[in-house]
Amino acid sequence: MITKRAWTYKILLLTVFLLSIQPEFVESANLNNEFELQSNVSREGQMLNQPRKTNTPKRIALTFDDGPDMVNTPLLLDILKEEGVLATFFVVGNQVERYPEMTLRIFNDGHFIGNHSWTHADLSKLSNEDIIDLELAPTSKAIERLTGYYPKVIRPPYGSLREDSVKFLKKEGWQIVRWSLDTFDWDKTRNNPEDIVTRINRGHHSNAIILMHCNGGETVTALPNIIHNLRALGYDFVTVPRLLDLEG
Numbered sequence: 001m002i003t004k005r006a007w008t009y010k011i012l013l014l015t016v017f018l019l020s021i022q023p024e025f026v027e028s029a030n031l032n033n034e035f036e037l038q039s040n041v042s043r044e045g046q047m048l049n050q051p052r053k054t055n056t057p058k059r060i061a062l063t064f065d066d067g068p069d070m071v072n073t074p075l076l077l078d079i080l081k082e083e084g085v086l087a088t089f090f091v092v093g094n095q096v097e098r099y100p101e102m103t104l105r106i107f108n109d110g111h112f113i114g115n116h117s118w119t120h121a122d123l124s125k126l127s128n129e130d131i132i133d134l135e136l137a138p139t140s141k142a143i144e145r146l147t148g149y150y151p152k153v154i155r156p157p158y159g160s161l162r163e164d165s166v167k168f169l170k171k172e173g174w175q176i177v178r179w180s181l182d183t184f185d186w187d188k189t190r191n192n193p194e195d196i197v198t199r200i201n202r203g204h205h206s207n208a209i210i211l212m213h214c215n216g217g218e219t220v221t222a223l224p225n226i227i228h229n230l231r232a233l234g235y236d237f238v239t240v241p242r243l244l245d246l247e248g
Helices: 004-049 073-083 093-098 100-108 128-147 163-171 193-203 217-232 240-244
Strands: 058-067 088-091 112-115 208-213 235-237
Touching (some): 058 217, 073 100, 073 217, 088 100, 093 128, 100 112, 112 128, 112 240, 128 163, 208 217, 217 235
Parallel strands (some): 058 088, 058 208, 058 235
16 A cells, blocks of 8 residues: 555656656757748748749851852751741842842741841941941842831941941941851851851850851751751750840
């Protein structure tokens, strides 16, 4: 039979035991709650700091200068049509006048036509007034007669333009486009198709403007591989105005 004194002693021991473990239990509970709170904050922080995912693909613009002609331009257009690619053609005015049907085909195929001067002159050697009156305006008028569209997007031949001319032309509403990746297909000493493809494979970048020309069979040979390689890298092909948010 357990005496009253024995019960009192057991209760006292139990109380001492509970008092000894309670702080540890409470501390563990608080730590667990704090860890859970930090975990939630961390997850929220990661979610907020994650770069926003978009479905916007990488874009790139293929451009062809110096056309149109009746040899390479139709072959380039055939490839672009077969591959479903839109490009930009910076045309020379006297070539437009010589080959109106090819200019019209570029337009009807959905490509953008830009101004590359009337005679492929070095515009840095002309007065600002002559740049417009002798080179740009006649070219855009020739394009307009065929397409109904008067382009004010220009690429100066050789990329050559004085700084004062840049300011003058911009003030007059002309939009100047050069390039960010030169394929050197214009250089007969280093324009074999393999080199052209290799330069693009090495130098491609998002929003690149690739410089090519209508006057070489090497470019025609290289174009399918260029398109296939860039497409495999996730690029979408767009016109220069679409890429740079210009007119047209």
